[in-house]
Amino acid sequence: MTSSQKTESFFWAKTYVHLAAGLVISSIFLLLVMIFIFAGPALFDQGHRSIFTWQWNPYQGQFGILPMLMGSMILSVSALLLALPLAISLCSLLLTAPRRLSARLIHMVIRFMTAIPTVVYAFAGVLLLTPLVRFSFGGSGLSWLTATFVLVLLILPTMVLVLNSGLKPKLDDLCPQGLAMGLDRLDLLWFFVFPHTKKTFLAAGLLGFGRAVGDTLIPLMLAGNAPQVPMDLGQSLRTLSAHMALVTANEVGGAAYSSLFMAGALLLGISALVSLISRALVTS
Amino acid sequence: MKRPLIFHVFRSSMGLSAALVLGCVGTLFFFLLLKGLPTWGTELFFGDTAPMDAIMGKAPVWEGIWPAFMGTLCLMTVTMGLVLLPGIGCGIFLAEYATPLWKKRVNTAIDLLAGAPSIVMGLFGFTLILFLRRAFFPEANTCLFLAAGCLSLLVTPVLVVNTREALEAVPSSIKLAATSLGLSKNQIIFCLAVPMAVRGIVSGSILAMGRCAEDTAVIMLTGAVANAGLPSSLWAKFEALPFTIYYTMAHYQSQEELNLAFGAALLLLFLATAMVALAKLLEVGHKLFWQGERPSVLQ
Numbered sequence: 009m010t011s012s013q014k015t016e017s018f019f020w021a022k023t024y025v026h027l028a029a030g031l032v033i034s035s036i037f038l039l040l041v042m043i044f045i046f047a048g049p050a051l052f053d054q055g056h057r058s059i060f061t062w063q064w065n066p067y068q069g070q071f072g073i074l075p076m077l078m079g080s081m082i083l084s085v086s087a088l089l090l091a092l093p094l095a096i097s098l099c100s101l102l103l104t105a106p107r108r109l110s111a112r113l114i115h116m117v118i119r120f121m122t123a124i125p126t127v128v129y130a131f132a133g134v135l136l137l138t139p140l141v142r143f144s145f146g147g148s149g150l151s152w153l154t155a156t157f158v159l160v161l162l163i164l165p166t167m168v169l170v171l172n173s174g175l176k177p178k179l180d181d182l183c184p185q186g187l188a189m190g191l192d193r194l195d196l197l198w199f200f201v202f203p204h205t206k207k208t209f210l211a212a213g214l215l216g217f218g219r220a221v222g223d224t225l226i227p228l229m230l231a232g233n234a235p236q237v238p239m240d241l242g243q244s245l246r247t248l249s250a251h252m253a254l255v256t257a258n259e260v261g262g263a264a265y266s267s268l269f270m271a272g273a274l275l276l277g278i279s280a281l282v283s284l285i286s287r288a289l290v291t292s
Numbered sequence: 293m294k295r296p297l298i299f300h301v302f303r304s305s306m307g308l309s310a311a312l313v314l315g316c317v318g319t320l321f322f323f324l325l326l327k328g329l330p331t332w333g334t335e336l337f338f339g340d341t342a343p344m345d346a347i348m349g350k351a352p353v354w355e356g357i358w359p360a361f362m363g364t365l366c367l368m369t370v371t372m373g374l375v376l377l378p379g380i381g382c383g384i385f386l387a388e389y390a391t392p393l394w395k396k397r398v399n400t401a402i403d404l405l406a407g408a409p410s411i412v413m414g415l416f417g418f419t420l421i422l423f424l425r426r427a428f429f430p431e432a433n434t435c436l437f438l439a440a441g442c443l444s445l446l447v448t449p450v451l452v453v454n455t456r457e458a459l460e461a462v463p464s465s466i467k468l469a470a471t472s473l474g475l476s477k478n479q480i481i482f483c484l485a486v487p488m489a490v491r492g493i494v495s496g497s498i499l500a501m502g503r504c505a506e507d508t509a510v511i512m513l514t515g516a517v518a519n520a521g522l523p524s525s526l527w528a529k530f531e532a533l534p535f536t537i538y539y540t541m542a543h544y545q546s547q548e549e550l551n552l553a554f555g556a557a558l559l560l561l562f563l564a565t566a567m568v569a570l571a572k573l574l575e576v577g578h579k580l581f582w583q584g585e586r587p588s589v590l591q
Binding site: 225 | 302377513568
């Protein structure tokens with residue numbers, strides 16, 4: 009192969025790499041543009057009243073999606089509130105006893121959990137958890153509480169991974185001197201690492217929240233999908249994501265579609281905000 | 293040293309939370325295994341149809357998960373066909389060619405995409421079809437190709453980030469030595485760095501395949517249906533394992549139908565776990581080879 013041929017072949021390789029990057033970037037743009045363009049008319053056409061209200065009743069012309077927005081928020085926040093302490097204590101166990109059998113078992117299980125499809129979580133949740141909830145709270149068993157428990161399992165591995173990668177370097181730095189002073193690893197973690205890693209906690213919480221808001225199958229199959237704001241943990245609720253799946257599945261019709269696009273735009277907006285903030289936290 | 297009460301509470305909560313999570317995941321796994329494993333057999337896949345006829349496509353399968361299984365395989369193949377070249381290319385661009393400013397921009401965009409909920413990707417496909425119907429093709433409809441396109445958007449970040457990290461794991465000393473021997477930048481990238489990173493790139497691709505096998509929300513909005521038979525063309529509706537599980541769970545009438553869902557759920561769980569495990573194995577091997585030390589299993 010002569011030298012000019014070789015340059016030629018690298019020219020194509022270089023072009024391919026740049027084209028590929030361009031393609032990926034432009035498809036991300038296309039995604040954002042399409043979602044927001046379709047959501048636009050819902051904002052401007054019918055005034056703000058019909059979409060941003062508290063009543064969802066398509067057969068009487070009421071297309072409010074505020075209950076769904078509320079449902080997404082309270083479900084994700086409650087899952088997060090349960091998952092964060094769990095994730096912190098699991099991560100501490102991994103960090104303070106890395107060689108113990110229990111920690112290795114937890115390692116394996118966390119890795120296994122990242123691989124479980126959300127539809128499988130939801131499927132097992134319906135069969136295992138719903139009867140329990142029905143037995144103790146009455147009703148159908150499809151409720152805020154049920155969906156929260158299963159969502160906790162879904163977001164837990166992500167949060168443990170983020171916490172682990174943020175806390176481990178700091179603890180490792182402190183270890184030789186700290187252990188020599190007679191403190192154990194948990195002391196170091198609790199008194200010296202935790203007070204200085206608020207950003208890591210925040211990033212882990214945000215990522216967990218993002219996953220919880222975006223998940224569709226668990227709320228769809230476990231939360232009962234009544235378009236209302238639940239008053240207690242035993243009541244059913246509907247999230248934005250489940251709402252989207254239901255509207256497309258039932259093909260309610262034209263006016264309902266605008267609520268679908270609005271729900272999509274809201275979800276995309278929330279998740280974009282979450283990724284941008286957690287990115288800023290991690291890089292700063 | 294005097295430690296506050298909350299410290300002791302926290303110390304004992306570590307074991308408790310571990311037991312709780314182990315208990316939940318263990319129950320879930322063994323429940324699926326106990327209920328799902330007995331259903332495995334030709335009955336589960338092919339129903340009453342003779343297996344050979346079903347595999348050759350001579351006879352339709354009505355009461356089995358064979359069409360859904362084939363649908364998932366087709367979906368994975370088409371998606372990987374669409375996403376491999378752009379995803380890997382974008383990863384190489386990020387690791388080797390991008391200026392710091394572009395690196396920041398592209399990484400932010402990839403982060404946005406990685407954080408976007410999968411149902412939004414499905415909605416994107418849905419809006420595309422509505423747009424095509426209004427503008428060009430009145431008969432456009434959701435189909436296998438559309439679902440694969442949206443799924444490829446979903447798994448792009450996985451592929452890009454893994455390719456980038458695999459390339460960054462190649463030691464800079466090798467690049468330095470190659471430069472001092474007079475190799476050009478392009479030669480170093482395409483003749484040294486990329487071949488050395490191949491194992492990491494393959495691991496990322498397997499991870500991406502796993503993601504596209506398990507995702508349900510995207511295909512729900514872009515053409516998965518309960519009864520379509522074997523996938524007939526790129527422009528037809530199709531069946532897929534995750535959608536079958538969801539649909540059966542929502543509509544089952546008898547224990548037999550529920551058993552079908554159990555079998556499908558266990559199959560999907562095995563498929564997803566096997567892919568993640570394989571990807572992890574390759575990645576650990578890649579890092580072990582180039583960085584000399586065993587990386588933390590969790591990172």
